[in-house]
Amino acid sequence: MxxxxxxxxxxxxxxxxxxxxxxxxxxxxxxxxxxxxxxxxxxxxRPRSLWSDAWHDLRRNPVFVISALIIVFLVVIAIWPQSIASGNPLACDINKSQDGPAPGHPFGYDTQGCDVYTRTVHGARASITVGVCATAGAALLGGLLGALAGFFGGWWDALLSRISDVFFGIPIILGGLVFLSVVTSTTVWPVVGFIVLLGWPQIARIARGSVLTAKQNDYVLAARALGAGSTRILLRHILPNAVAPVIVVATIALGTYISLEATLSFLGVGLRPPTVSWGIDISSASTQIRDAPHMLLWPAGALSVTVLAFIMLGDAVRDALDPKLR
Known part of the structure; x- marks a missing residue:
């Protein structure tokens, strides 16, 4: 065997x-x-990450749900305004000037005899386009410059800080009156460019401080000790953990930029006709508020709801991403 x-x-x-x-x-x-x-x-x-944990909280936050639904609705009508307002916002009948609500025209008519409902719906496109594009541009430019300044420091950090101080000293409304008064374009891009020009320093300061904090963490020091290069450390370890404050500030700033566009259009230096904008309609209705208050009520109400929705969304995102509030 x-x-x-x-x-x-x-x-x-x-x-x-x-x-x-x-x-x-x-x-x-x-x-x-x-x-x-x-x-x-x-x-x-398994333990959840910061983003999955934040999404878990946001789904159960009624403020986030309500504001997100409002924003989705506004984005939809900004892309497809014909879905709920099939009329032409530039088609006017002077014989109906300042008339009140009528069948098929629930918001009445403005001074030129244009349908206020149609213009209010179509005005969402310009306002939201300015807000989204200006926020994206300011976040990308300010986030990039702030991250580089916080990571490398030295003369780059000092130069960025001094340039930021110069832009912080320029009043936004006064700067808009000077900068946009010489622009003859009727598109949204001059307004977007101006907002990005004066909006990036705030986000750059936030990104710089967030990168400075993340740079001192143990996992960054360990990656550097293992021989990781600066580019890998910045892109792989620092930015994913430092981007949350930038997202919060940018979300809140989006609503502010929409109101800034309306303010500049109200003053006559922002968007100009034939562009349809809430700021333009509010400006034309302000002189007739006693005789035809409906001309001012609806575009101003749409602007207020939009700005409030984005600010509420930013507050909800801030609460979800801030570990101190858990």
Missing amino acids: PEPSSAQNPGEAVGNAGAGGTMDLAATEAETLVPGRGGEPDPGD
Whole structure:
């Protein structure tokens, strides 16, 4: 008969169990107690990341849900205004000047005899386009410059700080009156460019401070000790953990930029006809507020709801991403 192998030798099996076998048996036994298939941990028991944890909180926040639904509705009518207002916002009948609500025209008519409802719906496109594009431009420019200044420091940080101080000293309304008064374009892009020009320093300051904080964390020091380059450390370790404050500030600023566009259009230096804008309609209705208050009520109400929705969304995102509020 063949001799028993070493694995079949009871003495050796006991010896192995006495040395490391006991720990192996304990580990095997522990795996059988962990929920999940094949001894793997249950995905529900794994710790959530900052973003998944924030999304978990946002879905249960009524402020976020309400503001998000309003914003989605505004974005839809900004892209497809014909879905709820099939009329032409530039088609006017002077014989109906300042008339009140009528069948098919629930908001009445303005001074030129244009349908206020149609102009209010179509005005969402210009206002939201300015807000989204200006916020994206300011966030990208300010976030990039602030991240580089916070990461590299030195003369780059000092130069950015001095340039930011110069832009912080320029009043936004006065700067808009000077800068946009010489622009003859009737599109939204001069207004977007002006807002980006004066809006990036605030986001750059936030990004700089966030990068300075993240740069001192242990995982960044460990990556540097292991020989990781500056580009890898900045893109792989610092930016994903420093972008949350920038997103919060940009979300709140979006509503502010929409109101800034309306203010500049009200003063006559922002968007200009034939562009349809809430600011333009508010400006033309302000002189007739006693005789035809409906001309001012609807575009001003749409502007207020839009700005409030974005500010509420920013507050909800801030609460979800701030670990101090947990």
